[in-house]
Amino acid sequence: MSALTLSTSSATTQRADVVVIGVAKGSKGPVVALGGETVDKAYGGKLAATLEALGAGGSEGETTKLPAPSAGLKAPVVMAVGLGDAPGKNEAYDLETLRRAAGTAARALSGTKKAAFALPVEGAAAVAAVTEGALLGAYAFNTYRSTADGKAGGGSKRGGKPESKKDKDAGAPLAEVVVVGAKARDKGHKAAAERAEVLAAEVSRARDLINTPSNDLTPAVFADQVREAAKQHSLDIEVLDEGALAKGGYGGILGVGQGSDNPPRLVRIAHTHPRAKKTLALVGKGITYDSGGISLKPAGHNETMKCDMSGAAAVFAAVVSAARLGLRVNVTGWLALAENMPSGSATRPGDVLNMYSGKTVEVLNTDAEGRLVLADALTRACEESPDAIVDVATLTGAMVLALGNRTFGVLSNDDAFRSTVHELAEDAGEASWPMPMPTHLRKGMESPVADIANIGERPGGGLVAGLFLKEFVDEDVLWAHLDIAGPAFNESGPFGYTPKGGTGSGVRTLVRLAERTATGDLT
Ligand code: BES
Ligand code: MN
Ligand code: ZN
Secondary structure (H helix, E strand, O other): OOEEEEEOOOHHHOOOOEEEEEEEEEOOEEEEOOOOHHHHHHOOOOHHHHHHHOOOOOOOOOEEEEEOOOOOOOOOEEEEEEEEEOOOOOOOOOHHHHHHHHHHHHHHOOOOOEEEEEOOOOOHHHHHHHHHHHHHHOOOOOOOOOOOOOOOOOHHHHOOOOOOHHHHHHOOOOOEEEEEOOOOOOHHHHHHHHHHHHHHHHHHHHHHHHHOOOOOOOHHHHHHHHHHHHHHOOOEEEEEOHHHHHHHOOHHHHHHHOOOOOOOEEEEEEEOOOOOOOEEEEEEEEEEEEOOOOOOOOOOOOOOHHHHHHHHHHHHHHHHHHHHOOOOOEEEEEEEEEEEOOOOOOOOOOOEEEOOOOOEEEOOOOOOOHHHHHHHHHHHHHOOOOOEEEEEEOOOHHHHHHHOOOOEEEEEOOHHHHHHHHHHHHHHOOOEEEOOOOHHHHHHHOOOOOOEEOOOOOOOHHHHHHHHHHOOOOOOOEEEEEEOOOOOEEOOOOEOOEOOEEOOOOHHHHHHHHHHHHHOOOO
């Protein structure tokens, strides 16, 4: 991740490769946002006019680079990033606007070494937003590239022009972020920036895991990575391997994993605080690859299914965040890891599984596997009587059809808790929407042979999945289910601080939820 420093010096004195300023849409053309005043002065007060002449209007997502004036600025280049409509008098910029603008600029600055962000930061929350946006926007996943810019293989190997250092740097993320206007000596500013730095690092951890192809991220490898992080951050850890799962009767996780050569795992990690009054349990769907199993997915539906462990990645990252932030709350993460593959040993449609809860499930569609692994993990998590339990899963295509690619669904057994989760997500900068659990949909899951079938009627498929999960949650514990199938993996172009590929959806919401749990008031 990019290095971070805070600076109270003026934007004009920043020793950086680029100074980033904000430009908003005013009623009479673009206006330079707060934070950019001294830069504007260096241009003789003509920065807005110059930007307008260059075609910049201040829209969100817009970046404009211009050479620094001949005198008055230490940095050689200025980048103006659009902030959208200018806020009214005495109104501040929306935090998500700042986050996105910083992210857009950071993305546009890949290949640059050091950038100073002189955006409108009044107060600790704005400092956090700019920091978070810049660090998240500067993310790149280059693990599998021979050259960082992705021009595959490098010329030298193919007999073309030799690979140069410059080529390699072009795709490298922005290395150093300076947040101008943030006071390192102000306790509030410092804490806000540090929290943002932890969040960005942990969202990046989730993104890396999601982007790692399934041939390199099996359930066992995932569990090993959790073990390593647990050691580093002093978390409790327990890994149930296939033997332990069989002994414990985890029929859901085993049933999903049995078709694969890579056996399943159930991982428990826990952050505990000696003065914690509440315990939050988080459960993540960790299908390291979802082929659909015997109910095989058609071509066109399986290319992105390495992302089906995004829920587990979010839970993992959130528990580590809680530890790094020293939150005064216990947070237990359960990662239900399995690979869903078709083979001679795979579960067949029509098979009945004996779940960890004691219930039986008729598997009518092996592609509805997420709910099976989650069911076992939810039952197990409930045994520890947490104050609240939240599962995160790329669970249904139906939720993507309902809410689109950028919004996750929130289902719950408690209306107030569902609202809390929705509000916390908004606060964290993650789009979500409350969804109902109409009880009449339970009927569709009636099975002639078992307690329940793993699919129901097709309409409202995301809600049906929620009703299935509910069967495995204690009635008297607050529970919410986040279906992140839409926002977990970005198949279109990058935007704001969201890259292509794994997004780390859910992490920031879960951390807010842990912080909220620490206050003792969840509804
Ligand atoms: N992992 C998929 C859901 C998914 C779809 C995630 C698109 C991300 C993007 C899940 O396991 C699945 O296959 N669900 C089925 C359930 C159906 C068989 C009831 C679906 O949504 O089609
Ligand atoms: Mn599936
Ligand atoms: Zn799946």
